[in-house]
Amino acid sequence: MTATLLPLDKIDPVTAWQPWRPSPADPWGRKWAGHLYRRAAFGPAREDLTEAEQLGPAGILDLLLGGRPGADETLRTIVDIGQVAAAREDGEDQMRSWWVYGMLQGGHPLREKLVLFWHNHFATSIAKVHRPGLMFRQNCVLRDHALGRFGPLLQAISRDGAMLLWLDSNSNVKGKPNENYARELMELFSLGVGNYTEKDVREAARAFTGWHTDGEGFRFNPGLHDGGPKTVLGKTGSWDGGDVVRVILEQPATARFLVRKLYTFFVSETPPPDALLEPLCESFRKTDYDVAGLVRTMLASRHFYSDHAFRRRIKSPVEYVLGAVRAVYRRYAETDPEYRPLPQQVLVPRVTAMGQSLFAPPNVKGWPGGRAWLNTSTMLERANFAAALATGTLWTVPPSATDTAADAAPPRALDPARLPAEERATRPEDIADALLDLYVPGGVRPDARAKLVAFLAAGNPAGAALDGRVREAVHAVLAMPEYQLA
Amino acid sequence: MFTRRQFLTRTLRGSSLVALGTVVPQFIAQTARAAAPGKDRILVVVELAGGNDGLNTVIPYADDLYHKARPTLRRTKDTVIRLGDHVGLHSGMRGMQALWDQGHLAVVQGVGYPNPDRSHFEAMDIWQSADPKRATPTGWLGRASAGIDNRSGGVPALHIGPGRLPMALTGAPGGAVSVGDQNSFRLEMGRGGADRQADRRKLLGELAAPAGGPGEYDLLSFVQRRQVQTLTAVEDLRDLLEGPNAVRGYGGGLQQKLQLVAGLIARGFGTRIFYASLDGFDTHADQASSHQRLLAELADAVGSFFQALKTTGHDGRVQLLTFSEFGRRVQENGSRGTDHGAASCLFVAGPAVRGGVVGRHPSLSDLDAGDLKFHTDFRRVYATLLDGWLGCESKAVMGDQWGHVAELEPKG
Numbered sequence: 001m002t003a004t005l006l007p008l009d010k011i012d013p014v015t016a017w018q019p020w021r022p023s024p025a026d027p028w029g030r031k032w033a034g035h036l037y038r039r040a041a042f043g044p045a046r047e048d049l050t051e052a053e054q055l056g057p058a059g060i061l062d063l064l065l066g067g068r069p070g071a072d073e074t075l076r077t078i079v080d081i082g083q084v085a086a087a088r089e090d091g092e093d094q095m096r097s098w099w100v101y102g103m104l105q106g107g108h109p110l111r112e113k114l115v116l117f118w119h120n121h122f123a124t125s126i127a128k129v130h131r132p133g134l135m136f137r138q139n140c141v142l143r144d145h146a147l148g149r150f151g152p153l154l155q156a157i158s159r160d161g162a163m164l165l166w167l168d169s170n171s172n173v174k175g176k177p178n179e180n181y182a183r184e185l186m187e188l189f190s191l192g193v194g195n196y197t198e199k200d201v202r203e204a205a206r207a208f209t210g211w212h213t214d215g216e217g218f219r220f221n222p223g224l225h226d227g228g229p230k231t232v233l234g235k236t237g238s239w240d241g242g243d244v245v246r247v248i249l250e251q252p253a254t255a256r257f258l259v260r261k262l263y264t265f266f267v268s269e270t271p272p273p274d275a276l277l278e279p280l281c282e283s284f285r286k287t288d289y290d291v292a293g294l295v296r297t298m299l300a301s302r303h304f305y306s307d308h309a310f311r312r313r314i315k316s317p318v319e320y321v322l323g324a325v326r327a328v329y330r331r332y333a334e335t336d337p338e339y340r341p342l343p344q345q346v347l348v349p350r351v352t353a354m355g356q357s358l359f360a361p362p363n364v365k366g367w368p369g370g371r372a373w374l375n376t377s378t379m380l381e382r383a384n385f386a387a388a389l390a391t392g393t394l395w396t397v398p399p400s401a402t403d404t405a406a407d408a409a410p411p412r413a414l415d416p417a418r419l420p421a422e423e424r425a426t427r428p429e430d431i432a433d434a435l436l437d438l439y440v441p442g443g444v445r446p447d448a449r450a451k452l453v454a455f456l457a458a459g460n461p462a463g464a465a466l467d468g469r470v471r472e473a474v475h476a477v478l479a480m481p482e483y484q485l486a
Numbered sequence: 487m488f489t490r491r492q493f494l495t496r497t498l499r500g501s502s503l504v505a506l507g508t509v510v511p512q513f514i515a516q517t518a519r520a521a522a523p524g525k526d527r528i529l530v531v532v533e534l535a536g537g538n539d540g541l542n543t544v545i546p547y548a549d550d551l552y553h554k555a556r557p558t559l560r561r562t563k564d565t566v567i568r569l570g571d572h573v574g575l576h577s578g579m580r581g582m583q584a585l586w587d588q589g590h591l592a593v594v595q596g597v598g599y600p601n602p603d604r605s606h607f608e609a610m611d612i613w614q615s616a617d618p619k620r621a622t623p624t625g626w627l628g629r630a631s632a633g634i635d636n637r638s639g640g641v642p643a644l645h646i647g648p649g650r651l652p653m654a655l656t657g658a659p660g661g662a663v664s665v666g667d668q669n670s671f672r673l674e675m676g677r678g679g680a681d682r683q684a685d686r687r688k689l690l691g692e693l694a695a696p697a698g699g700p701g702e703y704d705l706l707s708f709v710q711r712r713q714v715q716t717l718t719a720v721e722d723l724r725d726l727l728e729g730p731n732a733v734r735g736y737g738g739g740l741q742q743k744l745q746l747v748a749g750l751i752a753r754g755f756g757t758r759i760f761y762a763s764l765d766g767f768d769t770h771a772d773q774a775s776s777h778q779r780l781l782a783e784l785a786d787a788v789g790s791f792f793q794a795l796k797t798t799g800h801d802g803r804v805q806l807l808t809f810s811e812f813g814r815r816v817q818e819n820g821s822r823g824t825d826h827g828a829a830s831c832l833f834v835a836g837p838a839v840r841g842g843v844v845g846r847h848p849s850l851s852d853l854d855a856g857d858l859k860f861h862t863d864f865r866r867v868y869a870t871l872l873d874g875w876l877g878c879e880s881k882a883v884m885g886d887q888w889g890h891v892a893e894l895e896p897k898g
Binding site for chain 1 (some may be wrong): 604606607608645648650651664665672674675677678682690692694705706708709710712713715719770819820823825
C-alpha cells in the first residue's frame with residue numbers, strides 16, 4: 001500500500017484539504033467510517049458503523065461535530081454530577097471516572113476528544129494543584145471552548161485557577177517576576193520554541209505580575225502588578241497579561257503551532273512539511289482561530305481519507321481502552337432484560353497503568369504521545385487489559401480464583417461472543433471476518449487473518465466452547481499490532 | 487549465573503517465543519553466544535529531573551558571594567560535608583559520604599554547554615540526545631547500545647520506572663525496555679481453561695510476528711517489534727523477578743529501583759546500560775526542605791546500591807552517573823526557591839572511579855545572565871565514559887570526537 005503513496009512533500013496542499021468524495025474505487029464503508037470514529041470519537045460501536053454507512057461521510061461528520069440530539073441537555077446533568085464528584089473526599093478518582101463516563105456516554109464524543117486535546121495542550125496536573133474542584137473547573141473551561149475560538153480559550157486559561165497554581169503565578173510579583181507561566185505560554189501554549197526570545201519571556205512575565213489566584217479563581221493584585229512599559233515580540237506598551245495574549249495571537253507562528261498539533265492529533269503522526277499545512281494555517285488565522293472549522297476541514301478532506309492518515313497514529317491509552325470497550329459493549333434499551341450499565345470506573349486504573357493518568361499529565365508539556373505510548377511495560381498493560389475485557393474478568397471485582405478457571409460467560413451486554421450471532425456468522429472464516437470488521441475495519445495482514453481463522457477452527461468448538469473461543473480470539477485481536485493504531 | 491543451556495531452555499520454554507518470527511532467532515543466537523557470564527562493564531545513569539540546584543549540592547561554602555546570593559537557602563561551613571577548603575556536599579548527602587571517603591566518588595564541577603537552554607524540555611532533550619542543536623532525534627545511550635556487545639536477553643538498555651522510555655535510551659536497535667513499577671510484569675490471560683493457555687499464547691505471538699515485508703509501513707513494523715520484544719522480555723524478567731531466587735526490592739522509589747538494578751546485575755541479566763530517574767528538583771519555591779529530602783533520597787539510594795553490589799562482588803564493574811537538565815540561578819528568588827539556571831555539577835561513582843573533585847568551582851562573580859558559566863562540556867564526560875568505560879566509540883555516538891576528562895578515566 002505504501003509503494004504507490006505520494007511523498008508528503010509532493011502532495012498539492014490545496015487539493016489535499018478539499019472534501020473527499022467516495023468513488024467506486026474507494027467507496028465509503030466500514031473502513032473509512034471506523035477511521036473517522038477513531039479520530040473524531042473514541043472508536044465505533046457496531047451500531048455506529050451501521051449508522052455511519054447509511055449517513056455517508058458528510059452526514060456522520062455533521063452528527064459528530066454537533067453531537068447527538070439532546071447532548072446539550074445531557075451535558076448540563078453531567079456537569080452537575082462532576083461538581084459533586086469533584087467535591088467528594090476521593091474527588092481525584094471520582095473525576096477521572098466522571099470524565100470517562102462523559103467520553104463514553106455524553107452524546108458528544110468529538111467535543112470530549114477536543115477537551116482531551118486541550119487538557120494535553122494546557123497540561124495541568126492535580127499532582128501539584130491538589131484541588132479536584134479547580135481541576136474540574138479547568139476541565140469545564142476547556143469544554144466551553146473546545147470547539148470554539150482559540151483566542152478566548154487562551155485568555156480564559158491565563159486566568160484559570162488551576163493553571164495559576166500550576167505555574168506558580170502567585171509568586172510572580174513586581175520587581176521579582178516568576179517566569180514560569182510566561183515561558184510556557186509562549187513555548188507550549190501558543191508560539192512554540194524558536195518564535196520568541198528569552199527577553200520576550202522576561203518582559204511577558206512582568207506583564208503577568210499580580211495575576212494571582214485566591215485558591216478559587218482569578219484575582220488581580222494591582223499592588224503587585226508591574227505597570228511599566230514592556231516590549232514583547234517587538235511591540236511596546238504598559239501591558240498586562242491580556243495584552244500579551246493578544247500580541248501572541250497576532251503572530252503567524254501561533255496558527256502554525258496549533259495547526260501542526262491538531263494535525264498530529266487528528267490526521268497523522270508522520271510530521272508533514274509546512275507547505276502542506278499552510279492552507280489550514282491561513283484559514284485558521286482568517287477565521288479568528290475557529291477550531292470547529294479547522295477540525296471540519298481536516299476530517300472531511302481527501303488527505304484524511306487517504307493512506308497518509310489511515311492507521312498513521314498510535315492509539316493513546318484513552319483511545320485504546322475506550323475504543324475496545326465501545327466495540328465490546330452493547331447498550332440495550334433499559335427495559336430490555338439484557339440491559340447492563342457500563343461500569344466505567346474499572347477502566348480508570350487501566351488507562352492510568354498504560355501511562356495516561358487523566359488530570360495528571362507528566363508535566364506541562366503533556367503526554368509525549370505517538371511511539372512513546374508503547375514500551376514493554378505499557379504494551380503488557382494493553383495485552384492484559386485485552387484479556388480481561390474479552391473474557392469478562394474486567395467486570396468482576398475482585399476476580400476470584402475459581403472464576404478464572406471456569407468458562408463462565410460475561411453478561412450478554414458485555415460479552416464479545418455475541419457478535420457471531422448478531423452477524424449470523426457460523427463458519428470460522430466468517431466469524432474471523434466479523435471480528436476483524438468490527439475491531440479493525442479496513443483489514444489486517446492476510447497471514448494474521450489466516451492464523452485467526454485457524455485458531456477459531458481448531459477442534460471445531462461449538463456452543464459454549466465456541467463462545468469461549470471467540471472471546472479468546474477477541475483478546476488476541478485487541479492485542480494485535482493493527483489494533484494499536486488509530 | 488546462567489549457563490548457556492539454561493538460557494536456551496528458558497528462552498524456548500514458552501511456546502509463544504518459538505513462533506515470534508525473525509526477531510527471535512537473532513535474539514536466541516545472541517543469547518547463546520553470550521551465555522558465558524560476562525565481566526562487562528555497566529553504566530547506570532540517574533536522571534535528576536527538574537533542574538537540580540548544583541550550587542546547593544556541591545556548595546562553595548567558603549565563598550562570601552555564595553552566602554550573599556542565598557540569604558535563606560545558604561548552607562554554612564559547619565553543616566556541609568566538606569570535600570576540601572572550598573566546597574562541600576549538602577548535608578542531606580551523607581549516604582554518599584562512604585563513597586567519597588573510599589575515593590569512589592568523582593565530583594565534577596562546572597558542567598554545561600554553550601548557549602544553555604533554560605526550558606526543562608529543551609534542556610533535558612539536549613542532555614539526553616547529546617546534541618545542543620536539537621537535530622538528533624535519538625538518545626546518546628540508545629545510540630551507544632548499538633556499539634556495545636549486548637549480552638542480555640535482547641535488552642540492550644533497561645529503564646526502571648513507570649513512565650515513558652527516556653529520550654536518552656531511544657534509538658537502541660531492537661528498542662530499550664521499560665520496566666514499570668506499577669505492574670507485576672505478568673502476561674495475564676483472563677478467564678479460561680489452563681489447557682487453552684498454550685494455544686492462546688501461540689496466537690498472540692503469531693499475530694505479533696512480522697509478516698515479512700518491505701511492503702509493511704513503518705508504524706506497523708514498529709508496533710510489531712515492540713510486541714515481540716515485550717513478549718520475550720516478559721518471559722525473561724519474570725524469571726528474575728519471581729523465580730526461585732527472585733531479585734528483591736522491586737517497586738517504589740529510587741532506592742528500590744537501584745536495588746532492582748543491583749539484583750539484575752548480580753543475576754547476570756546482562757544489560758549494560760540502566761537508567762532510572764528521580765523527579766522533583768524544580769524547586770521554584772520553599773526549596774530548602776524538599777531539596778534536602780531529594781538529595782538524601784539520591785545519596786541513600788546510590789550508597790546502598792554500591793553496598794549491595796559489593797556484597798555480590800560486582801561493584802568493580804559498575805559506574806554510576808548522575809545528571810540534571812540544568813542548574814539553577816545563583817541568586818535565590820523571592821519565594822525561598824531558585825529559578826532555572828545553567829551550568830551545574832554531576833557525580834560519577836564506583837570503585838573504578840578516581841575519587842576527588844574534578845575541575846574548579848565556577849566563579850560566582852563572573853556570571854552569564856545571573857547563571858554559572860560552564861568549563862566542562864557534558865559531552866566530554868559522555869565521551870570519557872563511552873570510550874574509557876563502556877568501550878564504545880564515542881565519535882560514532884556523538885558525531886564529533888570529544889576530548890576526555892582525564893580525571894574520569896577508569897583506574898588501572
